[in-house]
Amino acid sequence: xxxIFWAAVGILAVLIAVWPRQGVVARWCRARRLxxxxxxxxxxxxxxxxxxxxxxxxxxxxxxxxxxxxxKTAGLLAELESGGLIHFEGxxxxxxxxxxxxxxxxxxxxxxxxxxxAEQTGLTEEQWHRQAERQEHLLxxxxxxxxxxxxxxxxxxPHGDTIPEPGDTLPADRGSxxxxxxxxxPAVITHVEDEPQTLxxxxxxEGLRPGVKVCILERTPNMVRLWGHGREHLLSPLEAxxxxxxxxxxxxxxxxxxxxxxHRLQPGQTARIVELSPACRGMERRRLLDLGFVxxxxxTVDMASPMGDPRAYRVRGTTVALRHDQARxxxxxxxxxxxx
Amino acid sequence: MPETADxxxxxxxxxxxxxxxxxxxxxxxxxxxxxxxxxxxxxxxxAARAVCSSVGPKRPTLDQKIDRIVxxxxxxxxxxxxxxxxxxxxxxxxxxxxxxxxxxxxxERGHPWLRDLTLAWGWPDWLRGLTIDGMYLATAWxxxxxxxxxxxxxxxxxxxxxLGYLPRVAFxxxxxxxxxxxxxxxxxxxxxxxxxxxxxxxxxxxxxxPRERLIAILTNNFSVCNGRWPTQFLMATLFVxxxxxxxxxxxxxxxxxxxxxxxxxxxxxxxxWALSRTVLKGQPSxxxxxxxxxxxxxxxxxxxxxxxxxxxxxxWRAVVFALPAGALIWLSxxxxxxxxxxxxHLVRTLDPVAIWVGLNxxxxxxxxxxxxxxxxxxxxxxxxxxxxTGQPEAGAGAGVLFEVEDQNVLRTLLVQxxxxxxTGLNLMLFSLLHNPCSTTLxxxxxxxGSWRWTLWAxxxxxxIGLSICFLTTCLYRACT
Numbered sequence: 001x002x003x004i005f006w007a008a009v010g011i012l013a014v015l016i017a018v019w020p021r022q023g024v025v026a027r028w029c030r031a032r033r034l035x036x037x038x039x040x041x042x043x044x045x046x047x048x049x050x051x052x053x054x055x056x057x058x059x060x061x062x063x064x065x066x067x068x069x070x071x072k073t074a075g076l077l078a079e080l081e082s083g084g085l086i087h088f089e090g091x092x093x094x095x096x097x098x099x100x101x102x103x104x105x106x107x108x109x110x111x112x113x114x115x116x117x118a119e120q121t122g123l124t125e126e127q128w129h130r131q132a133e134r135q136e137h138l139l140x141x142x143x144x145x146x147x148x149x150x151x152x153x154x155x156x157x158p159h160g161d162t163i164p165e166p167g168d169t170l171p172a173d174r175g176s177x178x179x180x181x182x183x184x185x186p187a188v189i190t191h192v193e194d195e196p197q198t199l200x201x202x203x204x205x206e207g208l209r210p211g212v213k214v215c216i217l218e219r220t221p222n223m224v225r226l227w228g229h230g231r232e233h234l235l236s237p238l239e240a241x242x243x244x245x246x247x248x249x250x251x252x253x254x255x256x257x258x259x260x261x262x263h264r265l266q267p268g269q270t271a272r273i274v275e276l277s278p279a280c281r282g283m284e285r286r287r288l289l290d291l292g293f294v295x296x297x298x299x300t301v302d303m304a305s306p307m308g309d310p311r312a313y314r315v316r317g318t319t320v321a322l323r324h325d326q327a328r329x330x331x332x333x334x335x336x337x338x339x340x
Numbered sequence: 341m342p343e344t345a346d347x348x349x350x351x352x353x354x355x356x357x358x359x360x361x362x363x364x365x366x367x368x369x370x371x372x373x374x375x376x377x378x379x380x381x382x383x384x385x386x387a388a389r390a391v392c393s394s395v396g397p398k399r400p401t402l403d404q405k406i407d408r409i410v411x412x413x414x415x416x417x418x419x420x421x422x423x424x425x426x427x428x429x430x431x432x433x434x435x436x437x438x439x440x441x442x443x444x445x446x447x448e449r450g451h452p453w454l455r456d457l458t459l460a461w462g463w464p465d466w467l468r469g470l471t472i473d474g475m476y477l478a479t480a481w482x483x484x485x486x487x488x489x490x491x492x493x494x495x496x497x498x499x500x501x502x503l504g505y506l507p508r509v510a511f512x513x514x515x516x517x518x519x520x521x522x523x524x525x526x527x528x529x530x531x532x533x534x535x536x537x538x539x540x541x542x543x544x545x546x547x548x549x550p551r552e553r554l555i556a557i558l559t560n561n562f563s564v565c566n567g568r569w570p571t572q573f574l575m576a577t578l579f580v581x582x583x584x585x586x587x588x589x590x591x592x593x594x595x596x597x598x599x600x601x602x603x604x605x606x607x608x609x610x611x612x613w614a615l616s617r618t619v620l621k622g623q624p625s626x627x628x629x630x631x632x633x634x635x636x637x638x639x640x641x642x643x644x645x646x647x648x649x650x651x652x653x654x655x656w657r658a659v660v661f662a663l664p665a666g667a668l669i670w671l672s673x674x675x676x677x678x679x680x681x682x683x684x685h686l687v688r689t690l691d692p693v694a695i696w697v698g699l700n701x702x703x704x705x706x707x708x709x710x711x712x713x714x715x716x717x718x719x720x721x722x723x724x725x726x727x728x729t730g731q732p733e734a735g736a737g738a739g740v741l742f743e744v745e746d747q748n749v750l751r752t753l754l755v756q757x758x759x760x761x762x763t764g765l766n767l768m769l770f771s772l773l774h775n776p777c778s779t780t781l782x783x784x785x786x787x788x789g790s791w792r793w794t795l796w797a798x799x800x801x802x803x804i805g806l807s808i809c810f811l812t813t814c815l816y817r818a819c820t
Binding site: 123124127276284295296303307308310312320321325326 | 364371372373376377380381404407408411412413416417511512514515516518524549550551620621622623624625626627628629630631632633
């Protein structure tokens with residue numbers, strides 16, 4: 001009797017393996033095809049980005065970016081060349097029109113997907129990149145277009161990078177590294193590199209996101225003391241390297257340091273909202289706006305809860321409780337008459 | 341010439357799109373935000389012209405004074421606990437009399453009367469059993485146990501809500517819930533869950549952040565609802581109370597029940613924490629909590645809406661589910677396969693699994709059959725026990741739910757059914773940690789609109805319950 005049972009198990013196992021589309025073999029083949037396409041597209045993306053930033057892609061840079069052995073990289077590049085996506089001119093790697101179009105689409109899909117995750121889901125910054133790295137190879141051109149329409153055709157992604165339109169040339173990354181910034185010269189963060197992930201996670205936890213105004217207080221060979229968002233941050237040069245900044249004209253360090261954020265006000269103090277930090281985004285930002293925390297509004301700190309956080313604020317005739325995590329994004333200007 | 345017209349149109353459209361693009365480039369910040377700011381500015385302008393108000397923008401001082409006290413470091417928490425303790429006391433002591441009254445009329449008098457009536461009409465036995473002993477009795481039982489506490493608890497709760505006090509509770513407790521990745525308003529749905537989980541799930545509507553709302557829905561079952569308190573009290577008196585000398589037994593029993601309720605609160609926080617970091621991390625989240633001004637509660641309106649919206653609503657759903665469940669319970673004890681009833685077969689099938697988690701087949705089957713309401717779990721267990729141990733004369737007949745007043749008789753009956761202290765203890769734990777009743781599950785489906793989350797709500801607590809019971813069983817067997 002047992003042989004019937006085992007035969008049934010055997011037949012079931014074979015069916016699970018070879019079933020068209022859903023079977024293990026079919027899935028495995030599909031995953032392999034996707035992986036090899038992803039590798040090709042990643043290589044194109046790398047070439048496009050280096051070109052946009054005025055550098056030159058080489059076999060070594062591609063192999064470094066994709067973490068492939070040089071031998072495999074050479075095979076990959078040969079594959080791209082035979083596919084008509086790249087060509088070599090005098091030993092220099094060049095994207096063909098077709099390759100450029102594909103690479104631009106991949107960059108566009110990646111940055112659109114990150115915008116989507118930032119605006120419409122609750123995933124944290126560290127989780128965006130990995131998802132987008134996957135999704136960029138899955139989105140078709142129509143889907144990317146539909147996504148862009150749904151998001152209101154954003155031009156800048158949450159890292160501060162431009163989202164290229166189809167047919168556009170990819171602009172160079174904005175700003176220069178924080179390491180090249182002079183001390184005491186205020187600047188605005190334009191870009192935060194999202195790789196490697198641990199570094200990026202730490203920077204976002206510090207609240208250093210695109211749009212935040214910063215200034216270097218002191219630089220030594222092994223650390224950077226940075227002022228940003230109403231407090232000091234200590235960064236290693238490696239961390240500073242992944243922050244891109246643009247100098248800010250017409251703002252002094254003193255002015256930057258005297259900026260006040262809502263969570264620093266004393267109970268009873270009244271202030272006028274100056275701006276919502278660009279680093280606060282998505283649903284969180286829309287909620288604050290809906291509650292009436294718009295620039296120009298007068299806010300009074302009403303009371304703190306027994307454990308200090310959240311605190312209740314009086315805004316436009318209502319009392320609203322905010323957590324410190326939210327209040328720290330609201331820049332205010334204390335009204336002199338109200339200092340207790 | 342439609343073609344040339346099309347061409348002219350498309351070139352116009354292209355021109356328009358280019359202009360739009362140019363304007364877009366010129367907008368510095370977020371367009372959405374500028375629109376919001378403009379709307380506020382405009383509204384302010386209109387209000388300044390049209391609205392005159394006798395009170396300034398400042399808050400009334402009385403409100404402020406009350407807030408200073410109820411959210412102060414010193415008094416905030418004691419006031420909160422005192423108010424809720426008072427509310428529970430009123431509910432429990434106040435519902436005894438009407439519960440007994442309903443039980444007397446619906447169960448003790450109504451049931452025999454209906455039996456006699458159908459006997460006089462000459463209904464066949466199976467029809468009478470199915471409708472009167474099965475459907476009617478289960479429904480009557482649910483109504484008499486469920487209605488009075490809910491009719492007292494919900495109006496009290498709504499009064500506090502109407503007064504404006506509950507948002508202050510959320511404000512006080514938010515720091516705690518924030519650490520678990522949840523929203524302070526979950527404190528309210530948690531409290532409501534002690535009355536009824538279905539109502540608790542409905543009350544999560546006040547949480548407007550999608551992730552935190554799902555957390556509150558999925559963890560609401562960890563509040564020991566009104567229907568589970570009797571099970572807790574009974575098991576605690578019969579089995580935990582018996583462990584210590586007589587003078588201390590009621591204290592030990594009360595301690596055990598409190599322990600289980602606190603374990604439920606602890607589980608709420610632990611599971612909220614875990615959910616917000618795993619399954620639900622992709623759901624969008626934004627905190628907001630408005631503290632409305634205090635106002636005198638509108639008593640009659642409150643009574644009316646809380647009775648209609650909450651009590652009758654929940655009761656109706658429970659009745660709808662209790663009717664078929666009553667029929668099933670009766671059938672399980674009266675359909676015979678071979679020489680045994682269906683219930684006996686099922687109990688024997690479940691027994692080997694149940695032994696592992698320190699329960700028995702009767703309890704597991706009772707939880708499957710009594711899924712519409714936790715209120716009828718104990719009567720179902722008693723009925724199944726007498727059916728399985730083959731002494732139907734101890735009860736009220738096969739498939740007929742009953743209750744035993746005398747605790748010694750009850751204990752003897754259960755011990756004959758193979759119960760030990762471990763069984764009692766694990767039943768207390770399993771009663772806290774098992775799938776929500778079908779009323780709550782249906783409500784969860786209605787609220788989330790998703791089978792996936794409903795399934796999660798059912799399987800998560802059951803899995804936790806079975807593993808905890810398994811652990812206590814291992815511990816118990818290692819110690820004895």
